[in-house]
Amino acid sequence: MSDTVIQVENLGKKYMIGHQQQERYTALRDVMANGAKFLGQRLLKPWGKQSANPAYEEFWALKDISFEVKQGDRIGIIGRNGAGKSTLLKILSRITEPTTGRIRIKGRVASLLEVGTGFHPELTGRENIYLNGAILGMSKAEIKRKFDEIVDFAGIEKFLDTPVKRYSSGMYVRLAFAVAAHLEPEILIVDEVLAVGDVQFQKKCLGKMEDVGKEGRTVLLVSHNIGMIRSLCQKGILLSKGNLIREGIIEAIITDYLSRSSVDDQETNGEIIWSINCNAPGSKEIKLRSIRLLGETGKPQSTFDVENPITVEIIYEVFQVLRGMRIVLQLINQEGVIAFASTDHCQRDEDISSGCYKTICKIPGGLLNKEKYKIKIHVGIPNIKVLIPGQEFISFLATGAGNHGSYLAEKWPGVLAPKLEWRSCFLDKIVN
Known part of the structure; x- marks a missing residue:
C-alpha cells in the first residue's frame, strides 16, 4: 500500500562465531602440519565435500522476519537480551547487510543506535551537526534553519565549538538525539541509547518523539523500559531468539512479553x-x-x-x-x-x-x-x-481477586492495590 514506509520480507542475519581452540598456542610445526594435511585432502579428493571448520559455528541473530510499518506508526520493539532487536535496527538503518530476505524503505532515515554513531570525534559539535545533516541529504540552508533549535534542545551551547571526543556520554547522546530528531527524517530509529541521558532529558526525548509521530513521521524504538514503550508506542513487535513472536497493539505485546519473562525466570520455590x-x-x-x-x-x-x-x-x-x-x-x-x-x-x-x-x-x-x-x-x-x-x-x-472487593480476578492499574479506608454517610442537606 502507498502508506507503507518499511516492508521487511523473510529477513535473516547470520554470523560466524569463532571458538577458542584447546591448545594454548600454535607452533610453526602445527601450521606446517595443518597445511600439509589440507593439501593432501585436496589432492586425494579434489571435488569432495569439504568438512565444516569446527573452529566456527553459524549463529542466526534473525530468522525469517517479515512485517510492515505504516507511515506515522510508533513501533516499540521488545524482547530479552539477545533477541535480535539491535541487529534488526542496524539492518533497517543500512549499517549491516542482511544474509537473507530484503527490506524496502520509503523516506529518509535518521538513526540513534549507539553513543557516538555518525559523529566524527575530531570535529566540533557545530561541525557534526552540519555533517549529519549532509548525510541525511539536507541542504546547508535547511540545517541552518534548524540549527538554533537543535542546540537549544541539546543544551550544549558552551561546548558547541569543542571536539565531541571530549564530550561525556550524556552530552554525546543529547546532541545526537537533537540532530536525529530535528533534521526532519521521515523515519526515526532509536535504540536503548536514551538510557544514558538523565531523567529530564529522557522526558524531553519522549515528548519530541511524540511530536514526530503526530507530524505523520514514523518512530521505531527499542527499550527495556516498558513504561517508556507503553507511553510512546501504539504498536509493538516481540522478538525472541531471532524469531518474530508477535506483532500488534502495544498493550497485547507487552502482556505477552511479561508473561514469557515470568515463565523463563528461574523458579526458586520461595x-x-x-x-x-x-x-x-x-x-x-x-x-x-x-x-x-x-x-x-x-x-x-x-x-x-x-x-x-x-x-x-x-x-x-x-x-x-x-x-x-x-x-x-x-x-x-x-x-x-x-x-x-x-x-x-x-x-x-x-x-x-x-x-x-x-x-x-x-x-x-x-x-x-x-x-x-x-x-x-x-x-x-x-x-x-x-x-x-x-x-x-x-x-x-x-x-487472587484483587484488593478492591471485586469478584473478578482482574489486575487493577498501578504498582500497588492497597485496601484503603472508605466511609459513606447520609446527608440531610448540602452545606456550602
Missing part, C-alpha cells in the same frame, strides 16, 4: 540458599546465607494470595564487628518499577558482632496488585560503605 563453601553474595565483612519467602504456614512458597501477608526471611553471617549496618529491601514489579523500599531501622546505631543472624520483614496483606514481583536486597553502612550491592535475588507471584 527460597534461595548459599552453602558455606560457595561464592555467596557479600564481602569480607558479611555474606548472605539464605533468603526465604514464607506464607502463613511458615513454609517457603513462590505464589501468594494478595490478601495474605508475606514474610521475607534473610539469614546472613557477619565476620567482623559492624556499626550502623542497614539492610534495605526493595519490591520491584515485572516492569522494573519500584513499588516501595524499606529498611531495618532497629540496627542503625548498634554494633553487630561476628556470628549468624536472621532478619525478618513482613509485607502486609491487602497491599499488592496482581502480578509478579522481585525482591532486591542491599546491605551497607549509610554514607560509609556498601557491604552487599543491591541485587534482585528472588521473585514471587501475587494472585
